[in-house]
Amino acid sequence: MDPIFMWETFKVLLGGLPLTLNLAATSVLIGGVLGLLLALGALAGGRPARAFVAAYVFVFRGSPLLVQIFLIYYGLGQFRPALQAMGLWGILREPYWCAIIALSLNTAAYSSEILRGGFRAVTIQQIEAGRACGMSGLLLMRRIVMPIALRHALPAYGNEIILMVKATALASIITLMEVTGLAGKLIAETFRAVEVFVVAGAIYLSLNFALSWALSRLEHRLTPHLRPRPVPFAKVSPHA
């Protein structure tokens, strides 16, 4: 363990952090929206919609993300003339966009299952109470169903976000130099696997600790009704 080498390694790896964060944030956002649509399709759609969502989830959860990335990045390159004609080649030749597409489609499958569980946690009484107050349609959705469902889904969704941060490492295999990509390059150049591993591991761990701390704060804020009530101060009248 050479501290100077580790400090130099840290500075190099930190250069990959923006790309790691960018990949994770973008794909969680896109995948979250897609996942929500899939969950709603599975719950409210007809038979074809339900079958489509079930097949989608089966395919994307049942095969490795790395193969999905390869299929999109290398596999679609085979249809270059057709993609050029459609104007999609500009996106699909970029490893960055291929990684974003694969990560988003993958996390959408997991998110849709998590969100579907959240929606199923909304009880019929809560919906009836909303209707009794005169809410319906979008208002009921926005004020009653969504808050309850999202709150219920948050712990599992938090895990999925952390898994996505780890999954961005796979983008390094299609030449994107994020933290793991830079670490792999450094290890191959210097053969000091342990030191580089420790520094890269520390970066991911601090990132994931920060994330899980933020998520637990959010969960705490969103569930005031589940906390024990604060004991009120006894009212002492000075004149009694």
Place this chain on the structure above:
Amino acid sequence: MEALRAYLALVGFGENGWGKALLTATAMTCAVAVAGFLTGSIIGTLVAWAKLSRSPLLRGFGTTYTTVLRGIPDLLVIYLLYFGGSAALGTVAGFFSSDGFIGMPAFVTGMLAIGIVSGAYQAEVLRGAFLATPRGEIEAAKAVGMRAGTMLRRIVAPLVLRLALPGLGNTWQLVLKETALISVTGLVELLRQSQIAAGSTRRPFEFYFTAILLYLAITWVSTLLFRRAEDRTMRGLRRAA
């Protein structure tokens, strides 16, 4: 129809087909997954035991192990083992005056990497299952005078395994998908074989598509097997629904 016939010739078992190579590679994927999962079971049992122990030192070790290995990308662990292991092997070989790079055997790297990472997940599953076993059963075993070893074999292990089976099934699916990452060490498993075939035929789409189908087949079969195992371990239990 013509496209389908061309595809089937490409991945089939004919003269220029890659079918045999792909099936061999699928077997390799299963082999490295099973070896890694079993290694992970041993590590997971030890780590779960450490996390449940009374010693703060062991508990601290267990917590650090599960937190670190679940918080960093698997690819980093593979790089560490592959390059770190090769460097260590090179040093050992240096004593015997051999020189040059000695590659860590890819299968061993894969097995260890999967074992080390899935050990962290299995430890959490086993710990949760142990905490969920009814205390009364263990007290009853003590009351009839069972020794620790007998109690572990007859009472604790069957109860823990029954409760842990769904969680272990999830971990197995993670392990199966993680084997794809081992392709970076050059082990010719399903993904690496598909890469080789894609490179040599310039038909990447067909081969990665086939790889996905084969992975889906493995995960589907293992889901069925785990479901049957769960049903079997639940024999003799009344269910709520």
